[in-house]
Amino acid sequence: MKLSREQIQFINDYLENSDIIHIDIRLEMVDHVASNIEERISNGDKRDFYFIFKDYMVKNKSLLLKNNKKFLRAAEIKILKAIGRTMLSFYGILVFAISFASIYLMSINVNSVVFVPYILSAPIIGFVIFAITYFSGMKFFKLDRYSSIERLGFVCGMFFQLFYFVSIFYKNILEQKTIVLALIAGFSMVLLFALAKVYTQMVAYYRNRFEFVE
Amino acid sequence: MHKKIMYIFVVQIEVLMSNSKLYKGSLNTIILKLLQVHHKMYGYEITQKVKAITNGELNITEGALYPALHKLEAEGLLEVEVTKVDNRLRKYYKLTSMGNRETVNKLTELAEYIKTMQVLVNSKLA
Incomplete structure (x- = not known):
């Protein structure tokens, strides 16, 4: 079962409100969370989307935020290299x-x-x-x-x-x-x-x- | 055939997994090898593929996977393709030509390492 547009938007808004402000980082996280929830539903989880989402976030939110910081560091390395090459x-x-x-x-x-x-x-x-x-x-x-x-x-x-x-x-x-x-x-x-x-x-x-x- | 190669490869990696430092060092090689076999993959797919091949023994967390993917992209070994799938955008990763060369190098290095370790482990050191 695939998540609806509204449910995807809900995940996106939640992550944006959790300080994952950059769309290029967030879109990958949205896809990861949505894929995980869809898999749970396909595997027989009958609960409402919001309960499954809440469970996922309780377990993984800190990891996602940490991931966000690591991404920003990778972006800085990429930028410094590009600046160095251009100079x-x-x-x-x-x-x-x-x-x-x-x-x-x-x-x-x-x-x-x-x-x-x-x-x-x-x-x-x-x-x-x-x-x-x-x-x-x-x-x-x-x-x-x-x-x-x-x-x-x-x-x-x-x-x-x-x-x-x-x-x-x-x-x-x-x-x-x-x-x-x-x-x-x-x-x-x-x-x-x-x-x-x-x-x-x-x-x-x-x-x-x-x-x-x- | 591809699945069999990946299974042998990941099982070999698993021998090294009990030590987290060795695991971290092998993560890039796992990603590169998977992308060499499957052409293009997205993050969640990579975690699930590894889990499936190893029968759930090896679980790559998103906290480890995505920083590794972004680092490989920043190094020019991977390129990104964004596609709209199921009401959302999905980021696919694939190897660049430099990434293809690096995969061959990494696999050769790993094979050598495993060979040396096997010699060491199996030899009577005393």
Whole structure:
């Protein structure tokens, strides 16, 4: 016996309310729970769906939540690898070289005190604007949340915060040592490039696999 | 035929199962071997297949299975296909070409390991 659309929706809502917020993780769990319940019914369990579901959850809920955390860790590893690959790709190195050269040449001709704060705070400001737009868009349009896209934001947010702290604590060094400033600016630009490229790849990945499934 | 190969394979794995560390190390090989034989499978199907082949002796929990599947996917050994089945979406896993090569390597490694262990266990060490 197969579960009805309403019963599947019930499992989905329950898991979503249990903090399994990402659709790509949840859909697999919904299928697992539903398959297990269907098997129990096929094996002769005559009880109502809700009692079978309750029994399953009492026994397995903590395991499912633990599984959710492990999935997020796997997503982070996947993202870090993708970012690393993009940064070391031909275009990544090109972005780094152009940014590095531009900042270095600019700092020779213009007093670096003028533009150091802008260069170092630009990535974190850009990232905060991106995050606000993303979450407002998700809430306003009620879009599904995907784990890898959000973990990508989390990973990059950590990097950008690091740049920001560097800019606060080592401001004097950065103003005097133009080569260090150019290196940091080059690195933050290539990271922004990797963030944009991996984000595009992730969106395409999810579109191909999830959104157009009929 | 496939069922017979899987049975021999999983029975061999079972010898190692009493030690949970060895079990963890063999889980990826079990998944890869199953996918090599069955082309594409979903999570619940994998747990049930292993249970059926081993007559209920070996039970892979979802807490162990899904993280392993996601890790194999992140490593590029598996690819995912999502299909709508019975009012819900189902995620099927299948081997990539890299996954196929890795399966052969893992099985060879495991066969060597089992052979060495058998020699050690059967020999008169004293």
